[in-house]
Amino acid sequence: MGEVHILCNNQAALRKVADPKKWSMGQHLYLPTSNKLISLSQIIPIRLTWCPGHTAIEGNKKADSEAKKAASNPSAQRQTIPPSKAKIKQQISNKNKPEHFTPEENK
DSSP, X not given: OOOEEEEESOHHHHHHHHOTTSOOTTHHHHHHHHHHHHHHHTTSOEEEEEOOTTSXXXXXXXXXXXXXXXXXXXXXXXXXXXXXXXXXXXHHHHHTSOSSOOGGGGO
């Protein structure tokens, strides 16, 4: 078998998957894919390539159509995204603040 060539029209997604060591928000979303690609690349060469969207690349329209079907499928398995550490800290901070604070109350 030759190499696997993956075309993607999302530069940010390619950067994140290609460099899993660089921490950033939403890491839990792309890390599983990155880990799978790393494992597979031990067996077969994998090349990730950016391509501009809406171009005449064979299979592009079919891929877009399948992605739209999957995104609009109500029976598709949906995963709840856990809140980030920053969001949890914000919620804790807000919980400890009085609801209506006025300067007079601070005297």
